[in-house]
Amino acid sequence: MHPSPKKRKIAAARAAAAHMAAEKTTAATTPAAATAAAVTANYESNVLAAKVLDQHRETIEILRSNVSELVNTNNNTNNNANNNAQLILSSSLALSNLKSIQRRIALQVEARRAASKGRREKVEGCSLVLENLNYERNHLREEIRSMRGWRARELEKMAWNELGVMMIDPEDSKKEKKKKKKKGDGDDDRSRG
16 A cells, blocks of 8 residues: 555655754764755755756656647547557656656655755744844943943042052042031031030
8 A cells, every 4th residue: 555645745854854964963063064065965956856857848748749649640540559559658658757757846845845944944043043142232232331431439449549549539529528618617606606
């Protein structure tokens, strides 16, 4: 019992996926080598597809010529039974061959569809990772921008003190002036009272 065409397509697609997975594991690890392997595989696949299409055209041409000869012999009164039998047999073989070629074409299309779906998913995954990295980069740039304006006064004082340089913070001197001024105002109030 032969499997149904749908099961054959599924089996062929699985075989193509297994073949692709085997190619991935045996491919070189460098991106250039992987690209070269993909280009080579694509070229070989295109050559194979071109051969199958040429066979398809040839078979259709044989079938057309057989049918036109059969029509012509049927219109003639001199029916050659042996010639008609050969034309019918040749046409049957051409139809069988055509069916086989179309099955191969359908399997190739299914394999390419599966391969392109896998590549599309890989590209979408990479673009999502890229988008996340861009978002993170922009977030970190924004944090760096905000931190550049921030000054750690106590750390600066400690660093200057370690170097032996007395650092006078303008804000500290302003605070001391305010304190002195308040003290001075307070002293004035006490002397008045």
